[in-house]
Amino acid sequence: MRAGCLARAARYALLTLASLVVLFPLLFCLSVSLQGDTVAPRLVPELGKLDWRAFVEVFRKEHNMLRWILNSFVVAAAVTLGQVAVSALAAYPLAMLRFPGKTFFFFFFVGSLMIPWESTIIPNYLTIASLHWKDSYQGLILPFLASGFGIFLLRQSFMTLPKELYEAAVIEGCGRARYLASVLLPLSRPALATLAVYAFLTTWNQYYWPLLVIDDPAWRTAQVGITAFRSSEIASFNLQMAANLVVMAPTIVLLVVGQKQLVSGLTAGALKG
């Protein structure tokens, strides 16, 4: 009994230690943001002299801060909705229907996974630039609406549902579109959630593409914005860290609120996909 108690205490100690290591950069970020204007910040701020003014100062110095976060939200939400819709419409016939060329289309979609985005970025940039879509939502959103990963993931999930279900629905007079909307999609909720979370996070995280197609400061996404802010306030560590926390807050809150869904969603996809 005693040994078990000791082992459990040791495990908690290890867990706490690991948590501190993982959280260190975030805690340090918070610590620096509260230390006022200094270029030699301490590891831990003096608790009596916390200086919260950086969080106000950030918005005074950079009027676009909230606009950047809004831009990122619009782009990430549009790409997420688009990818889920486009992938579902492509995965449905691949999983359920019989038609000529089905194998070809399957390899067409899976083949797109083999091409790294970085290998297509130059022609894509040239296209967007000659369409005059720089500094616009369509330039940031349209290139990412279809994803081979999403189609593959949803096809795998649709195929786990029994064929008899489809046949029974057809006999009952259920059309193909209605079957997709009222049977397939509700039953595939975990896979849809996986795709949505994955699409949202990768789009929110994007940096290279927005860096290329944005010139106007108002059109920056949060990621491009925060690095630009850093370059303009290179000597004010507290402002850099406060701005960074402001930009990170939405996704951190989302993580804490939606941790359970995120974990079950991502894991369902990784194991069955």
Add this chain to the structure above:
Amino acid sequence: MAPAIAFLCAFTFVPFARAIYLSFFAVNRNTFHAARLVGLEYYRRVLDLASSPFGDTYLRSLLTSLEFALMVVPATIAAAVGLALLAREKLPKIGAFRTIFTSTIAISIASAGVIWSIIFSPSVRIFRGLIELLRLGAPSLLTDSRTALPAVALTTIWTGLGFNFIIALAGLEAIPRDLYESAAIDGATGWRAFWRVTWPMLGPTLLFLLVMTTISSFEAFTQFKVLVDSPGPNLSTNVFVYSIFTAFWMENNYGLASAMSVVLFLALLGLIALQFRLDRAVHYQ
């Protein structure tokens, strides 16, 4: 299906074909049109077959990417599996620890770069001891050619921890309990149970993580742009994607940059094929 086909053609297949086409031409930097056929000249330059005046810059940058992947991939997966083993048992309050271990998934690489650039800043003394120990001539890990790449790798490992942890934990939870019970009857507990049960059962999860992390570390760009914003001290952080960016964005040499994009595609394809073959060799011998 039509929208998916249209979008994939417009933004993946056609651009990729165009990149291959452009890689054989000198491209006009104003009209973006292919101007003069140069054949395999750019490929020769990238792979250093003609020993061009550019020296071994491009080939070396490809090797730098490989070196970076070797630093990042095993360490990230090992750290994530370690955390997952630690957080595996359903103890009270384990949810809080799991959220903490997942937390870096909510932090973008750009934000991580901004934080770590302060951590590596010369006026912050966190790495002072290490710098003195290694007798670096430089004031920061990022400005010495021996430590710059490992420093960027450290940032990358931290950023990738959240995603890898979630997948590793899911892989562990999918292992049936009774396997451990029968292993215990055969006298295998602790480390032996790990090697006999956990390790082989985790195989597919590890392969998935291996492929995903290799791809993402080979395509890494953001952390290099934010932390170093140049080819680095003595070209030590000039990874392949960064040198494509230089040829494309700084030098506007669209033909050369396209040839490099095609080489990137082939290199990744080769790496992933190798990993699947290795996996087969390990699991079906």
